[in-house]
Amino acid sequence: MISRLPSIGVVLAGGTGRRVGHSEPKQLIKLAGRTILEHTIELFDASPDVDEVVVLMTPGFVEPVRELVRRCGFGKVTAIVEGGASRTESTWRALQAVGERECNVLLHDAVRPLLEPRIITDCVRALETYEAVEVAIPSSDTVLVAEDDIVREVLDRSRLRRAQTPQAFRLSVIREAYRRAMADPGFATRQATDDCGVVLRYLPEVPIYLVPGSERNMKVTHPIDLSIADQLLRLAAAGTPAPAPPDYRRVLSGRTVAVFGDGAVLAALASGYGAVVRCFPADLARTEEQAAKALAEAGPVHHVIHLAGPRPGSLAAADAEALALACLGASNVARAAYPLLRETGGTLVLQADGGDGSVAAPARAATAELARALASEWAADDIRVNAVLTTDPHRTARTCLDALASGLTGQVMEG
Numbered sequence: 002m003i004s005r006l007p008s009i010g011v012v013l014a015g016g017t018g019r020r021v022g023h024s025e026p027k028q029l030i031k032l033a034g035r036t037i038l039e040h041t042i043e044l045f046d047a048s049p050d051v052d053e054v055v056v057l058m059t060p061g062f063v064e065p066v067r068e069l070v071r072r073c074g075f076g077k078v079t080a081i082v083e084g085g086a087s088r089t090e091s092t093w094r095a096l097q098a099v100g101e102r103e104c105n106v107l108l109h110d111a112v113r114p115l116l117e118p119r120i121i122t123d124c125v126r127a128l129e130t131y132e133a134v135e136v137a138i139p140s141s142d143t144v145l146v147a148e149d150d151i152v153r154e155v156l157d158r159s160r161l162r163r164a165q166t167p168q169a170f171r172l173s174v175i176r177e178a179y180r181r182a183m184a185d186p187g188f189a190t191r192q193a194t195d196d197c198g199v200v201l202r203y204l205p206e207v208p209i210y211l212v213p214g215s216e217r218n219m220k221v222t223h224p225i226d227l228s229i230a231d232q233l234l235r236l237a238a239a240g241t242p243a244p245a246p247p248d249y250r251r252v253l254s255g256r257t258v259a260v261f262g263d264g265a266v267l268a269a270l271a272s273g274y275g276a277v278v279r280c281f282p283a284d285l286a287r288t289e290e291q292a293a294k295a296l297a298e299a300g301p302v303h304h305v306i307h308l309a310g311p312r313p314g315s316l317a318a319a320d321a322e323a324l325a326l327a328c329l330g331a332s333n334v335a336r337a338a339y340p341l342l343r344e345t346g347g348t349l350v351l352q353a354d355g356g357d358g359s360v361a362a363p364a365r366a367a368t369a370e371l372a373r374a375l376a377s378e379w380a381a382d383d384i385r386v387n388a389v390l391t392t393d394p395h396r397t398a399r400t401c402l403d404a405l406a407s408g409l410t411g412q413v414m415e416g
């Protein structure tokens with residue numbers, strides 16, 4: 002029997018909300034009829050992946066939170082503890098409050114009430130393999146370094162991510178990182194702004210796995226965020242479908258997914274939603290015959306994904322083999338998949354490198370146009386075809402699943 006570690010959700014609500022500027026802590030402001038804190042505690046209390054919830058609350062407001070927890074019937078809340086003077090001090094207090102038994106801890110900002118349950122699940126699942134997990138999304142803004150109102154550096158956006166929460170850890174690991182931080186006199190003068198930052202600084206040998214976050218998982222920081230979060234929470238309460246998270250399990254559970262290319266990350270993600278994943282080397286996309294032979298071995302196939310993977314470099318320097326695969330791999334897989342997908346009414350997803358360079362660029366354009374054209378040609382056969390233009394493997398995996406779960410066809414999705 003596999004015994005899984007218990008998972009504790011820690012809701013960090015120890016701040017005062019200076020930037021929002023209300024007289025009460027911002028987590029007690031009501032949005033869509035309930036306090037931000039209520040919305041957030043409920044996410045963890047209702048999650049099948051969370052066993053206990055611990056709340057860190059602004060000094061002077063512990064009793065009202067105790068009353069709120071009782072009134073709402075949040076049965077998983079086992080402790081409500083006074084927060085510290087900074088976010089990291091609140092985390093440190095939380096780590097002392099959760100006891101000695103090894104477990105998973107998911108540290109979450111109380112002021113991110115729009116967290117999707119999928120992210121909690123992905124974090125807990127990632128902790129089966131990793132000891133530290135960060136949730137992040139790509140940056141849509143260009144980020145720069147400035148000093149005294151002068152721009153000193155414009156950072157390479159393709160490498161940047163915006164950190165969100167929860168940030169999830171094996172208790173012994175985050176506790177050791179914080180123990181070292183608290184013993185370091187330099188930590189007080191250069192505080193970390195998130196918990197993964199503490200692990201990276203004090204336990205650099207521990208790999209921190211990235212789980213894709215979402216734009217929706219915003220942090221209520223400034224007054225304008227109150228209006229945005231209020232609208233989104235109201236839409237969710239009214240059951241408006243637009244912001245609803247995709248139902249991956251519906252399209253993946255018990256289905257066979259054939260993946261050409263480096264499908265390790267995608268396979269781990271899809272099998273978590275109940276899919277049977279068959280991965281084939283990228284080379285088999287070199288000819289239609291090879292791709293068809295591989296697919297025939299997989300049995301009835303519900304979804305086929307072609308991962309072109311990274312295609313960096315210039316046209317002049319590329320070898321002919323790589324070029325042929327970049328240009329024709331998607332077409333070969335599409336032709337081989339057609340008879341099988343016609344049987345199952347399945348989905349074809351064609352991924353291309355979203356990065357720069359004269360090998361990637363034409364392959365990307367061709368992939369997007371191929372997906373659009375096939376989507377209309379194969380609509381009569383009930384086959385959906387979408388293109389995914391991405392570089393990062395985690396983003397690729399998640400966007401491919403979005404392309405399967407969307408119910409749409411002829412879409413070009415960028416991650």
Ligand SMILES: Nc1ccn([C@@H]2O[C@H](COP(=O)(O)OP(=O)(O)OP(=O)(O)O)[C@@H](O)[C@H]2O)c(=O)n1
Nearest residue numbers: 014015016017018019020086087088091111112
């Ligand atoms: N001493 C602190 C400070 C912050 N937090 C929590 O950390 C999360 C993210 O912090 P932030 O958005 O900065 O909240 P505040 O510190 O309240 O806001 P501000 O910086 O504007 O005062 C919030 O849920 C906040 O309650 C905490 O638990 N303890």
Ligand SMILES: C[C@](O)(CO)[C@H](O)COP(=O)(O)O
Nearest residue numbers: 088110164165166194195220
């Ligand atoms: C942890 C965090 O939410 C990740 O983006 C962020 O760093 C918290 O910063 P804050 O200034 O405490 O809101």
